[in-house]
Amino acid sequence: MRLTPYCIVLLTAVTTAALTTEAWAATRAYVMNGLFVGTGLATIAERLRERGYIVAYGSFDQDRVFAADACSHPGDRIVVIGHSFGAERAAKVATQAAACGARDVTMIGIDPAAPATVSGVAHAVNFVGEYHGTIAGAQNIPVPGYTHMGIMESPAMQERIVEEAEQGDSPAPR
Numbered sequence: 001m002r003l004t005p006y007c008i009v010l011l012t013a014v015t016t017a018a019l020t021t022e023a024w025a026a027t028r029a030y031v032m033n034g035l036f037v038g039t040g041l042a043t044i045a046e047r048l049r050e051r052g053y054i055v056a057y058g059s060f061d062q063d064r065v066f067a068a069d070a071c072s073h074p075g076d077r078i079v080v081i082g083h084s085f086g087a088e089r090a091a092k093v094a095t096q097a098a099a100c101g102a103r104d105v106t107m108i109g110i111d112p113a114a115p116a117t118v119s120g121v122a123h124a125v126n127f128v129g130e131y132h133g134t135i136a137g138a139q140n141i142p143v144p145g146y147t148h149m150g151i152m153e154s155p156a157m158q159e160r161i162v163e164e165a166e167q168g169d170s171p172a173p174r
Helices: 003-024 040-050 060-071 085-099 155-166
Strands: 027-033 054-059 077-083 104-110 123-128 139-142
Touching: 027 040, 027 060, 027 085, 040 054, 040 077, 040 155, 054 060, 060 077, 060 085, 077 085, 077 155, 085 104, 085 123, 104 155, 123 155
Parallel strands: 027 054, 027 077, 077 104, 104 123, 123 139
Antiparallel strands: none
């Protein structure tokens, strides 16, 4: 009978450790420019860093590196953001991260140059701008009145993008 209290203590310790690990999972953001680079995505990357995100910022042609990194952290929350060609690759990276077991993936596209597809993610949104590119599997939100580059330079759009990134900040139940 003395074994029962020890088992309860051990079970409580293991459960507490699991909950603590869940609460401490990091949020990683992969932010990808398209062919042309403005300052908008750099501003968004910095705002996410200020909120405690681990941010990798770069070009659409780094998609394989970003996907591999996301897949090596399946317990972390993953946010993938891209503009233009970066939006198309963001859909690809987010889909790959979800396929390799990342538990909570968010994808945010901004004015992709061509149609793309995202699947298996917890949250996906695409802001449809001047190029009218859509992402199947995402909520496509028209944002008329912006040029292809102007959409990223707009403080109002930057705020909307950060808000979308933060939608899944609470730990996902397992």
